[in-house]
Amino acid sequence: MIPVFLGVAILTFGVGNAAGNPLDLIRAGLKNPSPAVLDALRHYYHLDQPLWQRFLYWLWDLMHGNLGVSISGRPVASSIGAWTVTTLELQILSLILSVAIGVPVGVYSSKHQYSKTDYAITSAAIFGYSMPTFWLGIMLIIIFSFNLGWLPSSGAVSVSYMWWGTPLLDQIAHLILPTLVLTYVSLATIVRLVRANMLEVMRQDYILAARASGLSERTVTYRYALRNAISPVVTIIGLGFGAALGGAPGLETTFSWPGLGYAFTQAALTLDIPLVEGITIVITVMVLIANLITDMAYAFLDPRVTID
Amino acid sequence: MSEKQPTRGASTWSLAWRRFRRNKSALIGSAIVVFFIAVGILGPYVAPYPARSYLSLYTGDAGTPPSFKHPFGVEDSGIDVFSETIHGTRNDLYVGLAATFVTMVIGIAVGAVAGYFKGVVSDILLGVTQVFFVIPVLLLVLLFARVFSVLVFKGLGLTLIVLILSFFGWSQIAFIVRGETLRLKEMEFIQAARSLGAGSSRLLFRHIVPNILSPLIVIGTLDIAGFILTEVVVSFLGFGDANTSTWGLLLNEGFSFVRTTWWVSLFPGLAVVVCVLGFNLMGDGLSDALNPRLRE
Amino acid sequence: MTERLLEISSLRTYFFTEAGVVKALDGMSLEVNKGQTVGLVGESGSGKSVTAQSVLRIVPRPGRIVDGSVKFEGEELLSKSEDDMRKLRGPKMAIVFQDPTTSLNPVYTVEKQLTDILTLHRDLAKSEASQRALYLLELVGIQEPEKRLKTYPHELSGGMKQRVAIARALSCEPTLLFADEPTTNMDVTIQAQVLELLKKLQKDLKMTMVMITHDMGIIADMAEHVTVLYAGKVMEVADTVTLFRSPKHPYTEALLKAVPSVKQTRTLEVIPGNIPNLIEPPTGCVFHPRCKYVKDVCVKEEPLLEKVEDGHYAACHLWRELKLEGRTG
Numbered sequence: 001m002i003p004v005f006l007g008v009a010i011l012t013f014g015v016g017n018a019a020g021n022p023l024d025l026i027r028a029g030l031k032n033p034s035p036a037v038l039d040a041l042r043h044y045y046h047l048d049q050p051l052w053q054r055f056l057y058w059l060w061d062l063m064h065g066n067l068g069v070s071i072s073g074r075p076v077a078s079s080i081g082a083w084t085v086t087t088l089e090l091q092i093l094s095l096i097l098s099v100a101i102g103v104p105v106g107v108y109s110s111k112h113q114y115s116k117t118d119y120a121i122t123s124a125a126i127f128g129y130s131m132p133t134f135w136l137g138i139m140l141i142i143i144f145s146f147n148l149g150w151l152p153s154s155g156a157v158s159v160s161y162m163w164w165g166t167p168l169l170d171q172i173a174h175l176i177l178p179t180l181v182l183t184y185v186s187l188a189t190i191v192r193l194v195r196a197n198m199l200e201v202m203r204q205d206y207i208l209a210a211r212a213s214g215l216s217e218r219t220v221t222y223r224y225a226l227r228n229a230i231s232p233v234v235t236i237i238g239l240g241f242g243a244a245l246g247g248a249p250g251l252e253t254t255f256s257w258p259g260l261g262y263a264f265t266q267a268a269l270t271l272d273i274p275l276v277e278g279i280t281i282v283i284t285v286m287v288l289i290a291n292l293i294t295d296m297a298y299a300f301l302d303p304r305v306t307i308d
Numbered sequence: 309m310s311e312k313q314p315t316r317g318a319s320t321w322s323l324a325w326r327r328f329r330r331n332k333s334a335l336i337g338s339a340i341v342v343f344f345i346a347v348g349i350l351g352p353y354v355a356p357y358p359a360r361s362y363l364s365l366y367t368g369d370a371g372t373p374p375s376f377k378h379p380f381g382v383e384d385s386g387i388d389v390f391s392e393t394i395h396g397t398r399n400d401l402y403v404g405l406a407a408t409f410v411t412m413v414i415g416i417a418v419g420a421v422a423g424y425f426k427g428v429v430s431d432i433l434l435g436v437t438q439v440f441f442v443i444p445v446l447l448l449v450l451l452f453a454r455v456f457s458v459l460v461f462k463g464l465g466l467t468l469i470v471l472i473l474s475f476f477g478w479s480q481i482a483f484i485v486r487g488e489t490l491r492l493k494e495m496e497f498i499q500a501a502r503s504l505g506a507g508s509s510r511l512l513f514r515h516i517v518p519n520i521l522s523p524l525i526v527i528g529t530l531d532i533a534g535f536i537l538t539e540v541v542v543s544f545l546g547f548g549d550a551n552t553s554t555w556g557l558l559l560n561e562g563f564s565f566v567r568t569t570w571w572v573s574l575f576p577g578l579a580v581v582v583c584v585l586g587f588n589l590m591g592d593g594l595s596d597a598l599n600p601r602l603r604e
Numbered sequence: 605m606t607e608r609l610l611e612i613s614s615l616r617t618y619f620f621t622e623a624g625v626v627k628a629l630d631g632m633s634l635e636v637n638k639g640q641t642v643g644l645v646g647e648s649g650s651g652k653s654v655t656a657q658s659v660l661r662i663v664p665r666p667g668r669i670v671d672g673s674v675k676f677e678g679e680e681l682l683s684k685s686e687d688d689m690r691k692l693r694g695p696k697m698a699i700v701f702q703d704p705t706t707s708l709n710p711v712y713t714v715e716k717q718l719t720d721i722l723t724l725h726r727d728l729a730k731s732e733a734s735q736r737a738l739y740l741l742e743l744v745g746i747q748e749p750e751k752r753l754k755t756y757p758h759e760l761s762g763g764m765k766q767r768v769a770i771a772r773a774l775s776c777e778p779t780l781l782f783a784d785e786p787t788t789n790m791d792v793t794i795q796a797q798v799l800e801l802l803k804k805l806q807k808d809l810k811m812t813m814v815m816i817t818h819d820m821g822i823i824a825d826m827a828e829h830v831t832v833l834y835a836g837k838v839m840e841v842a843d844t845v846t847l848f849r850s851p852k853h854p855y856t857e858a859l860l861k862a863v864p865s866v867k868q869t870r871t872l873e874v875i876p877g878n879i880p881n882l883i884e885p886p887t888g889c890v891f892h893p894r895c896k897y898v899k900d901v902c903v904k905e906e907p908l909l910e911k912v913e914d915g916h917y918a919a920c921h922l923w924r925e926l927k928l929e930g931r932t933g
Contacts, residue, residue, distance in 0.1 A: 131581045205707040269547075
């Protein structure tokens with residue numbers, strides 16, 4: 001894990017210094033940070049030191065939570081907290097929904113292979129991962145926000161007008177469309193995976209043997225088949241979630257959802273290097289943690305596998 | 309002998325082809341792909357308006373909804389969506405195909421070496437692959453695209469986008485190739501070849517690589533779909549080349565005026581969906597054809 | 605007293621695949637009396653395993669029993685409900701499968717796989733079930749059974765895995781046991797041990813066994829009566845001694861000739877050709893393309909099972925004329 005983290009750190013640092021030093025790169029972005037900010041950054045990046053020492057200082061700062069100051073003057077670390085929560089809110093909710101719906105649907109589909117329902121489910125799934133997630137968001141906004149006026153079209157919360165009455169309901173109202181989009185797209189992958197793995201597992205001898213022992217269909221399907229089919233699905237879900245922690249910049253931009261993806265996009269456009277670096281590192285750490293959890297879950301589910 | 313014996317060819321590839329032909333959705337997917345490739349090749353000659361052309365501004369058609377004259381409508385800026393979508397087809401297909409090709413080359417090279425040889429070199433390669441597997445690919449692609457377009461090139465160009473996408477996209481293939489190489493390495497036909505005097509590079513390229521072709525064909529097809537989707541997001545967010553017609557760019561322009569000129573967001577998006585669907589269906593069909601489910 | 609335990613007649617089990625309808629069993633019959641060991645012999649693809657699956661009605665999709673009758677203890681199984689069948693699977697009939705590496709669930713311990721069945725059929729408490737599981741492992745000759753209870757299948761050797769599979773099949777003391785090629789994937793020495801175990805268990809538990817195999821040697825060792833199956837149809841039925849001494853079907857003769865013998869020094873005769881296409885089976889006698897005695901009538905008409913003498917039947921037009929070689933060694 002550590003070497004991987006170091007590798008990413010090197011890569012990120014490398015880009016930040018692509019112009020020789022971060023400050024030149026920032027200036028190339030044509031946003032003019034105030035002299036005070038430039039000074040602070042000069043200090044933060046230890047620009048008087050040689051490159052490798054600058055890297056070590058930067059790494060040291062990182063590990064102590066000092067992520068520097070954005071070109072807007074605000075410390076990076078304090079902003080990232082809020083953005084992370086906002087992104088996680090959306091991602092975790094979608095993950096839970098898509099697994100809770102996706103797994104049973106996938107199992108059902110595998111048990112009714114070639115039926116009309118299976119065909120419908122598989123088609124819906126393949127559409128799901130053939131479309132750009134953010135585009136589905138745009139379409140839903142057009143229909144449900146602009147034309148029907150049922151749901152808000154942007155932001156995570158409202159400033160003045162409260163949708164549906166209370167602040168809590170307002171938050172829920174804002175969550176609906178982006179969650180719907182994200183869930184549908186994740187569902188598509190999960191349903192397909194579960195279905196494919198179940199079909200594979202149900203053909204195995206030990207399923208036939210379980211039936212030969214008189215075990216009920218329910219036991220055979222869930223305790224014997226699914227239990228075996230689920231491990232690779234868990235891995236893919238875990239890895240996918242890790243990737244999604246990148247915040248789905250397209251979706252967040254579409255809904256002006258103030259999460260990590262949206263923040264990163266704005267930061268990259270304005271070449272706000274400290275912010276960019278900070279977000280990248282934070283996301284990478286979260287991905288590594290997600291991968292670790294996934295590995296442990298996989299070892300738990302499949303006794304043939306040991307973690308090293 | 310009075311028994312009827314089937315006399316058709318029984319090689320793996322002809323069997324797979326026959327299975328593929330029987331698969332309805334695979335055929336639909338292939339038809340879609342062929343259609344889009346045709347549009348990509350012929351499109352620029354057939355499209356009513358040249359790429360990035362604001363002509364409609366002068367004919368007073370700017371900002372009009374879909375009509376007979378402009379099947380997909382016109383942007384506020386005067387760009388005809390239908391023509392632009394056609395022009396974008398060639399570019400998006402180029403990105404998808406080129407990026408897939410480059411990632412295949414890198415991925416196969418890295419994966420095969422990492423899987424076949426033991427020792428420091430393959431450990432390093434494995435480590436590098438892992439690093440690239442973990443990084444938030446989309447974010448770094450955006451970052452690189454922005455940095456490059458500001459520092460090095462004024463504007464970005466499709467080829468650079470392809471290179472950036474490939475730079476971050478090869479790790480999945482490398483992992484798979486490495487896994488398959490490890491697995492095949494221990495098989496008996498390799499021992500047999502070695503006992504007949506085959507050296508490492510011969511073993512690697514004449515024996516191992518041809519055996520991993522099937523999964524790679526499938527992954528390659530699905531990757532084309534994936535890269536097109538990635539390009540669309542990148543351009544949508546404004547990190548692509550503002551002078552090259554791409555579907556993502558159209559969606560970017562459309563989003564600014566989505567309340568009024570909704571057709572600019574609808575039609576290019578539909579083009580993406582159908583095109584990607586085509587590749588996905590084809591990829592699934594190839595997967596089924598090359599890895600049949602035995603029924604007896 | 606010979607009580608008929610299992611009576612299969614005109615059983616047809618077809619598999620409805622993309623490539624066509626595979627007639628895995630096309631009118632086969634089998635009679636098993638209580639306490640007997642009956643051998644069901646044939647090449648791979650002859651339908652032996654499908655027979656066992658059909659009796660327990662667990663034929664996997666896209667297979668389906670389309671016709672025939674299966675009577676167990678006098679009752680027609682094919683008209684029973686799925687719930688009723690489930691009550692029979694385990695306590696009344698069981699199968700030991702060919703490859704224990706794939707027939708044991710990889711993610712559960714040995715104990716769990718045994719107790720799952722015990723708690724279901726026997727209504728035992730967890731601890732009682734574990735006790736019985738321990739007893740079962742001892743019964744099949746596994747050393748240090750307490751340790752083995754907690755292991756996973758992949759931690760066991762091939763021979764031990766098959767013993768566990770046998771323990772699983774016997775857990776509810778079934779009346780009828782199908783042993784589906786239980787030793788095919790094993791070393792000869794382990795093979796002998798497992799067969800001895802099965803013989804002993806059959807005697808101790810007073811089970812009736814159907815030994816499914818392609819190995820005539822195992823038939824000679826284990827079975828009292830034999831049914832020879834080819835392409836889903838019965839070729840010959842007899843008691844073992846008679847079948848070996850004076851077979852009346854060319855396929856049986858060929859099977860016997862293909863088994864090497866220590867005593868005789870002769871070249872092994874191979875049966876030419878392959879098993880037929882079960883989607884479009886040959887006309888007339890299903891074996892005629894590979895039969896060295898084939899005549900015109902064999903191509904045109906399908907032979908029915910005819911009585912040679914009491915307890916000995918053959919499905920061949922020419923059995924009266926042919927002088928077939930048996931085996932004495």
